Amino acid sequence: MKTVKFIFGIHNHQPLGNFGWVFESAYERAYRPFLETLEEYPNMKVAVHYSGPLLEWIAEHRPEHIELLRNLVRRGQLEIVVAGFYEPVLASIPEEDRIEQINLLKGFSKRLGYDSKGLWLTERVWEPELVGALKKAGIEYVIVDDYHFLSAGLPKESLYWPYYTENNGEGIAVFPIDERLRYLIPFRPVERTLEYLHSLDDGDESKVAVFHDDGEKFGIWPGTYEWVHEKGWLREFFDEVSSDEKIEVLLYSEYLERFRPRGLVYLPIASYFEMSEWSLPAEQAKLFVEFVDWLKARGVFERYRVFVRGGIWKNFFFKYPEGNYMHKRMLMVSKLVRNNPEARRFILRAQCNDAYWHGVFGGIYLPHLRRAVWENIIRANTFVSSGSFVKDIDFDGLGEVFIEGKNFYYAFKPGLGGSLVEFSSKSRLVNYADVLTRRHEHYHSVGSAVPEDAGEGVESIHELSQGIPEEVRNEIAYDSVRRALLQDRFLRQETTLDDFRLNRYDPLVDFSKEPYGYSLEDGRLRLWRSESGFSVVKTFKPTDDGFVVDYSVAGRGTFAVELNVAVHSVMESPGELYGSGVEVNDKYAVGRFSIELDGKARIWKFPVKTLSKSESGWDFIQQGVSYTILFPVEEELAFRLRFVEK
Numbered sequence: 001m002k003t004v005k006f007i008f009g010i011h012n013h014q015p016l017g018n019f020g021w022v023f024e025s026a027y028e029r030a031y032r033p034f035l036e037t038l039e040e041y042p043n044m045k046v047a048v049h050y051s052g053p054l055l056e057w058i059a060e061h062r063p064e065h066i067e068l069l070r071n072l073v074r075r076g077q078l079e080i081v082v083a084g085f086y087e088p089v090l091a092s093i094p095e096e097d098r099i100e101q102i103n104l105l106k107g108f109s110k111r112l113g114y115d116s117k118g119l120w121l122t123e124r125v126w127e128p129e130l131v132g133a134l135k136k137a138g139i140e141y142v143i144v145d146d147y148h149f150l151s152a153g154l155p156k157e158s159l160y161w162p163y164y165t166e167n168n169g170e171g172i173a174v175f176p177i178d179e180r181l182r183y184l185i186p187f188r189p190v191e192r193t194l195e196y197l198h199s200l201d202d203g204d205e206s207k208v209a210v211f212h213d214d215g216e217k218f219g220i221w222p223g224t225y226e227w228v229h230e231k232g233w234l235r236e237f238f239d240e241v242s243s244d245e246k247i248e249v250l251l252y253s254e255y256l257e258r259f260r261p262r263g264l265v266y267l268p269i270a271s272y273f274e275m276s277e278w279s280l281p282a283e284q285a286k287l288f289v290e291f292v293d294w295l296k297a298r299g300v301f302e303r304y305r306v307f308v309r310g311g312i313w314k315n316f317f318f319k320y321p322e323g324n325y326m327h328k329r330m331l332m333v334s335k336l337v338r339n340n341p342e343a344r345r346f347i348l349r350a351q352c353n354d355a356y357w358h359g360v361f362g363g364i365y366l367p368h369l370r371r372a373v374w375e376n377i378i379r380a381n382t383f384v385s386s387g388s389f390v391k392d393i394d395f396d397g398l399g400e401v402f403i404e405g406k407n408f409y410y411a412f413k414p415g416l417g418g419s420l421v422e423f424s425s426k427s428r429l430v431n432y433a434d435v436l437t438r439r440h441e442h443y444h445s446v447g448s449a450v451p452e453d454a455g456e457g458v459e460s461i462h463e464l465s466q467g468i469p470e471e472v473r474n475e476i477a478y479d480s481v482r483r484a485l486l487q488d489r490f491l492r493q494e495t496t497l498d499d500f501r502l503n504r505y506d507p508l509v510d511f512s513k514e515p516y517g518y519s520l521e522d523g524r525l526r527l528w529r530s531e532s533g534f535s536v537v538k539t540f541k542p543t544d545d546g547f548v549v550d551y552s553v554a555g556r557g558t559f560a561v562e563l564n565v566a567v568h569s570v571m572e573s574p575g576e577l578y579g580s581g582v583e584v585n586d587k588y589a590v591g592r593f594s595i596e597l598d599g600k601a602r603i604w605k606f607p608v609k610t611l612s613k614s615e616s617g618w619d620f621i622q623q624g625v626s627y628t629i630l631f632p633v634e635e636e637l638a639f640r641l642r643f644v645e646k
Contacts, residue, residue: 017372
């Protein structure tokens with residue numbers, strides 16, 4: 001008699017804006033071979049979730065895969081589990097958007113012949129207030145991690161059943177994913193998983209072990225294609241599990257038809273354990289890793305793990321102000337277009353989660369993912385008038401002066417050096433100011449805390465450890481202020497380009513960190529700052545092709561105005577020019593533009609590169625290019641600067 005119940009699920013996702021070749025490679029190495037192998041094992045059942053961006057790509061480029069999904073649904077081998085269509089973190093978007101996102105994917109699921117009642121919770125970011133929206137969208141059960149239940153105080157041995165959770169009188173079933181299975185499948189030999197499942201057999205037929213994790217583990221993660229497909233792990237797994245006399249493979253819906261959830265539980269705000277490390281600020285994340293390693297070294301981590309908690313997903317908005325501003329602009333536009341169905345689809349696309357956070361998987365360090373989000377924010381915004389206003393858009397306490405011009409949106413932070421933090425083109429659908437600041441990440445100096453497990457197989461991404469390449473280490477620099485356009489400083493005469501670009505200099509005065517006074521009248525923004533005999537007044541005026549700024553400067557030294565522009569496909573090298581401006585043609589990203597002066601000056605340029613870690617290893621990525629105009633100042637200086645979209 002089959003007494004061990006086992007639910008096997010996968011989550012397949014590619015983010016909005018990812019390169020076409022990435023979609024194609026992922027399809028050929030993971031999604032296609034997985035489903036085609038499943039077709040050969042009619043006794044094997046799988047719960048699958050495909051994100052909307054991936055489904056849209058498949059429907060256009062590999063329609064035969066859609067038909068294969070339909071066939072497997074008809075055969076009873078597949079259960080379709082939905083999420084928000086564009087894979088948003090549901091807790092980070094308004095309730096109206098949550099419901100609309102879920103209903104969009106439920107509609108696609110019905111085209112596959114399945115009426116979905118289950119929800120894959122994106123990045124497993126749970127907040128109790130989600131229950132109401134999920135119920136309104138027709139969701140009956142949600143899949144989260146066992147870590148959520150452990151954080152609620154439940155012991156591990158009680159996490160082989162689903163439970164009910166409730167909020168404001170609305171209830172829903174929640175299934176815990178077994179973390180042990182997440183690290184066994186597919187990285188260890190099949191018999192290790194069978195041994196674990198057999199060990200759970202205590203005669204209770206309602207007991208169930210749940211595996212539900214990234215489909216990319218089955219061919220895309222390092223070493224997995226050879227292990228899973230070429231060496232036959234997947235075929236062996238399907239064969240052994242589906243034919244085992246003790247193991248019964250079920251779908252979520254089948255389980256709920258036969259058994260009731262065990263009882264009531266209240267889950268705290270949480271995600272998976274690794275996310276609690278990644279979402280902490282760098283210094284706290286380093287301490288978190290040290291603490292986990294300290295517990296492991298003493299052999300007590302598993303005993304006390306229920307009390308080990310790091311940060312929550314929304315910490316990323318504190319950790320990365322650029323992502324926070326992008327997120328709050330998205331929320332701003334979501335309200336503006338609430339009653340505009342055509343604009344709504346664009347803002348829903350802008351809610352794709354990847355570009356808003358960073359871990360092994362999060363993509364805030366990937367410019368093309370942020371660019372896709374900005375494209376859809378801007379496109380949605382163009383359906384309505386924002387006007388000009390003064391408001392703290394991103395809730396950081398500094399406030400923004402927002403100006404809508406004929407062809408551009410501009411947002412200044414007077415409280416942060418009077419800098420231009422958004423400069424978005426309505427025609428090109430790009431934010432020229434989308435340049436990520438160079439920050440220290442905790443893994444630059446320590447590894448990541450990972451579960452202790454070893455043996456034959458292939459390493460999980462979470463178990464990989466690599467040192468920073470020496471040629472990269474020599475170029476690592478960290479910024480002391482967020483990057484933007486029109487950042488003002490007075491430099492010492494001896495400061496070199498290398499000093500400046502590697503942030504190894506001591507300025508006479510750094511106004512880029514200081515608050516400016518300001519006045520806004522007739523679309524012109526005047527900003528000013530004075531300190532210790534140095535002063536800057538800059539008057540900004542929108543133009544149809546960009547903007548004009550008139551500077552009036554007083555002091556002694558080298559005055560530097562820096563413009564950080566989201567140039568991504570022109571791989572710049574550090575250099576110094578002399579002339580009346582620069583012209584750039586970044587044809588695969590922001591396009592062609594020029595920075596023009598009414599006289600001649602020295603101009604420094606260098607790539608702004610960040611060091612981050614992903615599933616592929618170390619990434620040293622050009623986030624943009626810094627263009628800094630330098631003028632010697634004896635007493636007073638006046639000049640005009642223009643930014644022109646060509």
